[in-house]
Amino acid sequence: MSAPPTGRIGIIGGSGLYDLPGLTDTRWVAVDTPWGAPSDELFFGRLGEVELVFLPRHGRGHRVPPSEVNYRANIAALKQMGCTDVLSLSAVGGLRADLPPGTFVVVDQFIDRTFAREKSFFGTGLVAHVSMAKPVCHRLGRHVLAQLAAQEVPHADGGTYLAMEGPQFSTLAESQMYRSWNCDVIGMTNMPEAKLAREAELCYASVAMVTDFDCWHPGHDSVTVDAIIGVLLGNAAQARQLVSGLVAQLHADTQAPACGCRSALDHALITAPSARSPEMIHRLQGIAGRVLQAQG
Known part of the structure; x- marks a missing residue:
């Protein structure tokens, strides 16, 4: 059997996700990026033959609020460490009566209402525009859905995630407006995370709990933190089982990815090679080196 078409698998979520039975060769590693340090050190481990890299999105102990997460450093760190697939797990509010607490939603669309965050690796001196029409990896999403079905976890195949700035919860008027937009769940963290993952040519799937x-x-x-934490603790075991099962599925999948995520930059760079900033070229080697080197 040929090797699976996957490098290391990155897991973004709460700090308890890495407490997996059978995880070996574990270690915390400090990583720096051209965009600064990620939310925390990265936690490396091996599950069978697959290497995993866990990143606590808010840092251990939940120290970093949503608007202050260094999303660029988080995604860049996973890319630098050889991750090709990233599973994002996050707590959300439900905007539909048929998505009660305890439901896992495999998100396939986003509406980005955040406004206080850096949303791109690119900028003045090297401009790029990636497609976000289909913002998640359908190949990775199919594996997630198969594992949730095997676990008999209540789940939804697809859903629109409304990303709000926070850290406060919604007003009633906002919540009702988002429902009128046919949004399914609401959270504070998946944007610009998904946009940056696409720019970094990572296969990215979002599971909203x-x-x-x-x-x-x-x-x-009246949403309370106590109530949310209670459900989070109930979801934690299912989330860990999801990670373990997903790793096994990806390892067994020997088909070359046809999702297009890993070639997202093929036609995205718009700045003429002669006009590109040497500083930006150097800074973006870890993210866009594949196309930068090909284009000279």
Whole structure:
């Protein structure tokens, strides 16, 4: 059997995700990037023959609020460490009555309402525009769905994630507006994470774990942290099982990826080679080196 078409697998989520049975060769590693340090050190481990890299999105102990997460450094660090596939797990509020707390939603679309975050690796001196029409990896998403079905976890195949700035929860008027937009879940962390993963040519899948109905729901008009944490603890075991099962599925998948994620930059760089900033070229080697070297 040929080697699976996967390098290291990156896992972004809560700090408890790396407590997996059978995880060996574990170590914390400090990583720096051209965009600064990520939220925390990266936790490396091996599950069978597959190497995993865990990144606590908010740092151990949940120290970093959503708007202050260094999303560029987080994605760059995973890319630098050889990750090709990234599974993002996050707590969200449910915007539909049929997505109660405890449901896992395999997100396939986003609406980005954040405004206080750096959203691209590119900029003045080297401009790029990647397609976000299909913002997640469908190949990776199919594996996630298969594993959730095997676990018999309540889940939804697809859903639109409304990314809000936070850190406060929604007003009732906002919650009702997002429902009128046909959004399914609401959270504070998957943007610009998904955009940056696409720029870094990573296969990225988002699993949104519903912890509460947002304040639109008559029985949940006052979202509390205590209630959310209670559901989070209940979801934790299922999330760890999801990670373990997904690793096994990806290792067994020997088909070359046809998703296009790993060639997202093929036609994205718009700045003429002669006009590109040498400083930006140097800074972007870890993200876009594949196309920069090919284009001279």
